[in-house]
Amino acid sequence: MFARPVWVALGALSLGLGIIGIVLPLLPTTPLVLLAAFCFGKGSPRLRLWLETHRTFGPPIRAWETTGAIARRHKRMALGMMAVTFCIGLILALPTHVLAIQAVCFLGAGTYVWTRPDA
Structure with missing residues (x-):
């Protein structure tokens, strides 16, 4: 549907908004980080792997994808x-x-x- 650069851009935008959501309570961090993981999965396996193995963002992504769990x-x-x-x-x-x-x-x-x- 979208070209790889578009998925990467959408992933970067989602991740950026998710990071802003850490300090701005009106933006939901976790759904935006999950969306970034999805977009990076479509556009850049390298960025997807980086996000999955990230010390802060990786555990919630893995928990959601394996069991649908939220801390x-x-x-x-x-x-x-x-x-x-x-x-x-x-x-x-x-x-x-x-x-x-x-x-x-x-x-x-x-x-x-x-x-x-x-x-």
Whole structure:
């Protein structure tokens, strides 16, 4: 579908956003790193191997791909950030429909994350 350089560029973009997500709570780090691994797998086996063997990013990628598992501390962090984001919406007095959409999305995403096996 895409040429190899496009996959590499998408992987680099995903990884860059994932790294930014480490310090910026609105960007989900783990899904972006998983997306980067997928893109690198399509575009550059060398970059895919580098990401899989990376000290920080490798273990979550391997856990997800082998068992669909997420580390308990990452689950707590994700759920905590969802709660904090929802509370910020309450403090900012966002319109009710926005809060409702946010609540439904966070409940769905939170349920999915919490029900994955522990890594």
